[in-house]
Amino acid sequence: MLDQVSIDRLRRMDTRGFPVLSVYVNLQPGPESLRGVPARIKDLLAHVEKDSEDLPRDQRLSVRADVAALSRDVSRFGPDLGHGVAVFRSNGAAIDQQLVLPGPVRERAVIDSGAYLRPLEAMIEHYPHYCVAVVGRRFASIFRFVMDELETWEEMRDEEIRKSNYGGFAGYEEQRVRARADEVASKHYRNVAARLAELKRTDGGFDLLMVGGPEPHVEGTIEALPPDVAALVVGTFSIDPGTMTPATVLEHARRVATAWDAREEERLVAELFDTASAGGRAVLGLDEVCSVVNQRAVDTLYVQAGRAVPGSVCTGCGKVSVDVAPVCSVCGAPTRPVPDVIDRLSESVRSGGGTVRHILNPGPLSEFEVGARLRYSTLLVDAT
């Protein structure tokens, strides 16, 4: 599974001077998946053979063996792997690694001196760290939910309500016991809420929170949260804490996260489109985005998961372009082809202190592929 440790391990692999073929494949159904996975992989790999034509002979043969091996074994990109998969292969260095991805990815095949890891780093950046609290009558189970994986964080247990107090003098006594039970319950909610607030501030923290359990416990706990933590609640779910299993909690967490992510993306894209159509500080489409990125004007780059778009980067001024002209139209220096121009745009935005936001759900941005919010207004005269 994807985590920083596996990324670091891939980065440290000994390639013995051989190139590494990195292939990212999207397995989630979407417009780009209309064609079958085998056909798309064939296209990606054909591109790789062309890209490696200029390499020294032993390296070229290594790449050719990688391409042949992956072409023979397309079944390893099975849809049962979930959203997407990344494969890193180097025949010469006897490397063959595969990672299942927590979300859809831009498809690409890249030949480089090491594993091409930027998409994995972007994913780690993208996925929020959720805290999931399931609140029972006297206990709470707290989980971490990150990149589609659920792990227990801690278990809390409160004092018992003594049922033996029930009965006796009906009426007055029963009322007293109920009041006592209510008091115990609200104390329990306060304890759980206080612990969640503590976890938010310590122990790695979390970005967002979901609360599950029978409705009164969910409501009671949320009411007891401090406002800054209550603001992080993205959803709730109903579950019987007596019969829940990690698998059922995971199912609920996934559903809440997917719904929240879709709502949040819809909101971000709508805002971007509103700003752009009002002539504000936003642009849509690859040409326009290249232009504003080259002007270092981008605050946030929005990228719709999809296909890789080839382009070029100037070796002189660093201009990123979807053109593949051999020389730069600005400074005249030679350009270098890049397999995915959007990667280069992302890199440039990040290095300039901006952020990159990946939009995973199909929507209005699919048509444009990229959009950007700007730091300041730019004149779009540099369309070259």
Ligand SMILES: [Zn+2]
């Ligand atoms: Zn240039």
